[in-house]
Amino acid sequence: MRLPTVVEWGGFEQTLLQAARAETAPREALRKSAAALGLPVIGLAAVEMSFAGSAAQAMGATGALATTEAATAALASSTPAGATALATSSAAAGAAGMASQPIATASLAFLAKHVGAGVLAGALFAGGAHEASKAFDAPTSRRADAPGHVQRPDARSASAHRNLPVRHAASPPTEPGSSAAALSSSEPAARATAARAPSVPAGVTVPAAREGADDAITLRTDTNTPAANVAAFPTEPSPQADPNTRLEAMPEPVGLDLERRLLGRARRALAHGRPLVALRHLGLYSAKCPGGQLLAEANLLRVEALLRTGQRDKALWVGRQEIKRNSTRATVERVREMFEAQGEPADGPDAGVSRQVGEKE
Amino acid sequence: MPHPPCDQPVAGGSEAAREARLRRMLALHFDAVWRTACRLGATPARADDVAQEAFLVASRKLEQVDPQREREFLMGVAVRLTANVRRAIAARAEVSSGCDAEAQIDPTPGPDELLERKRLREVLDSMLRSMPDDQRDVFVLCEIEGMSGPEAAVALDMPLGTVASRLHRARARFHALATRYRSRCVRAAGDAQ
Numbered sequence: 001m002r003l004p005t006v007v008e009w010g011g012f013e014q015t016l017l018q019a020a021r022a023e024t025a026p027r028e029a030l031r032k033s034a035a036a037l038g039l040p041v042i043g044l045a046a047v048e049m050s051f052a053g054s055a056a057q058a059m060g061a062t063g064a065l066a067t068t069e070a071a072t073a074a075l076a077s078s079t080p081a082g083a084t085a086l087a088t089s090s091a092a093a094g095a096a097g098m099a100s101q102p103i104a105t106a107s108l109a110f111l112a113k114h115v116g117a118g119v120l121a122g123a124l125f126a127g128g129a130h131e132a133s134k135a136f137d138a139p140t141s142r143r144a145d146a147p148g149h150v151q152r153p154d155a156r157s158a159s160a161h162r163n164l165p166v167r168h169a170a171s172p173p174t175e176p177g178s179s180a181a182a183l184s185s186s187e188p189a190a191r192a193t194a195a196r197a198p199s200v201p202a203g204v205t206v207p208a209a210r211e212g213a214d215d216a217i218t219l220r221t222d223t224n225t226p227a228a229n230v231a232a233f234p235t236e237p238s239p240q241a242d243p244n245t246r247l248e249a250m251p252e253p254v255g256l257d258l259e260r261r262l263l264g265r266a267r268r269a270l271a272h273g274r275p276l277v278a279l280r281h282l283g284l285y286s287a288k289c290p291g292g293q294l295l296a297e298a299n300l301l302r303v304e305a306l307l308r309t310g311q312r313d314k315a316l317w318v319g320r321q322e323i324k325r326n327s328t329r330a331t332v333e334r335v336r337e338m339f340e341a342q343g344e345p346a347d348g349p350d351a352g353v354s355r356q357v358g359e360k361e
Numbered sequence: 362m363p364h365p366p367c368d369q370p371v372a373g374g375s376e377a378a379r380e381a382r383l384r385r386m387l388a389l390h391f392d393a394v395w396r397t398a399c400r401l402g403a404t405p406a407r408a409d410d411v412a413q414e415a416f417l418v419a420s421r422k423l424e425q426v427d428p429q430r431e432r433e434f435l436m437g438v439a440v441r442l443t444a445n446v447r448r449a450i451a452a453r454a455e456v457s458s459g460c461d462a463e464a465q466i467d468p469t470p471g472p473d474e475l476l477e478r479k480r481l482r483e484v485l486d487s488m489l490r491s492m493p494d495d496q497r498d499v500f501v502l503c504e505i506e507g508m509s510g511p512e513a514a515v516a517l518d519m520p521l522g523t524v525a526s527r528l529h530r531a532r533a534r535f536h537a538l539a540t541r542y543r544s545r546c547v548r549a550a551g552d553a554q
Contacts, residue, residue: 012539016481016484020482021506024395025408033409033412036413039380039383039384039387288405
């Protein structure tokens with residue numbers, strides 16, 4: 001049985017698949033899993049380092065530089081300067097490739113065990129360590145020329161963007177097809193992605209907005225940032241496309257802002273008579289803001305949306321749950337009004353609950 | 362349900378070697394496992410649990426896992442765990458799953474907004490939700506995670522021929538869904554003008 005390994009998808013399908021391939025897991029989830037596995041929390045840095053080594057191993061790069069440098073980084077990692085050295089060294093460890101992997105791993109074990117003590121010692125001897133890290137400047141500059149080396153803006157982004165095709169923020173925008181080379185230091189799926197990335201069809205004008213996405217991706221530190229370079233993905237040209245819109249440059253709302261935004265969308269959709277769209281936004285709200293501060297409002301909007309789509313039983317269930325959760329007179333009244341507005345019996349959602357609320361008040 | 366970490370040393374290997382292997386597995390495959398759980402229908406929070414559980418299973422069976430087949434092993438566990446999650450969701454009849462998945466897609470935003478990758482993933486997820494589970498599993502492993510047919514067959518523990526036929530049907534379905542969605546977008550854009 002022979003499988004067709006590569007399918008030439010159209011631009012839109014390819015864009016969808018690229019977006020999915022680019023998604024990365026939250027670093028918090030990785031930390032929790034590492035802790036559940038009994039790996040030291042501090043070992044996350046080692047995970048990142050071993051990833052760099054493994055990625056380069058997959059690349060087949062060669063070199064003998066990383067062995068001593070991983071140990072150097074382990075020693076220097078107790079200071080901020082050392083952290084920078086760690087990030088650089090992890091990339092260089094990658095460049096060393098397969099031959100140095102076992103030794104680098106041993107160095108990582110050393111780091112995981114002793115870096116905790118190193119942090120304390122580093123606080124006391126920061127000045128000395130800083131001088132020590134200076135002494136390694138020359139090897140660092142040599143490492144920058146090593147194959148597979150990627151420039152890391154700082155230690156934080158080194159851990160947050162380990163899947164990103166890292167580019168220097170000041171580098172000029174590249175051609176759409178060139179992301180294949182940038183992806184070469186990522187994991188196999190990303191490499192497959194790059195290999196399969198089609199070129200932009202002739203006659204298709206790439207919106208200028210996507211040219212700015214490169215820098216935005218480089219600079220963002222959101223742990224949910226997908227890894228791929230969207231600028232390289234061919235998409236359908238749009239009459240609605242606004243070339244001045246820099247979607248990637250907009251900071252994603254978090255916390256209460258995100259809740260307000262999602263609920264605002266749901267409310268607007270309801271106001272425009274599109275309850276299914278409202279339900280979609282409410283579903284997003286549930287997924288992104290579990291236990292959010294505006295949960296009561298979300299549930300009430302959901303009741304209304306469900307009623308408008310004719311899902312009375314679900315609306316009833318959600319209304320009752322909300323009344324149980326937040327049994328205030330205002331909630332009860334509002335749910336009741338919603339049912340009445342849809343021609344449902346007024347005592348539907350809050351049967352037996354109004355009395356309790358009345359007694360409580 | 363998180364399990365306590367396994368402290369038993371691997372036969373023939375030291376505890377340090379075991380830790381190093383687990384770290385390497387985490388670094389190489391955690392994203393892919395988490396992503397697969399998401400694409401197969403788990404919410405991000407549940408995907409965290411699925412990924413963690415998959416690695417705990419791998420930790421417990423580390424000595425049985427072929428080092429050359431770690432990805433297949435983890436993906437197979439993730440697919441099965443996510444199937445359990447899907448069944449639990451269906452049993453609980455969550456409110457958010459009450460509507461037709463495809464009908465929830467809002468076709469009006471233009472392709473410029475489609476550049477928002479989250480939205481693209483939502484569109485893709487809605488398409489994946491409309492696929493039968495067996496086709497969806499194969500499609501996610503092969504088309505999104507870049508696994509070959511034989512690798513997917515190992516991960517899903519099924520014959521290669523079954524993988525091939527399911528993948529063929531899944532691709533056809535995906536293409537049809539994407540075409541339909543795109544035409545709806547174009548129509549909506551035309552109506553807006």
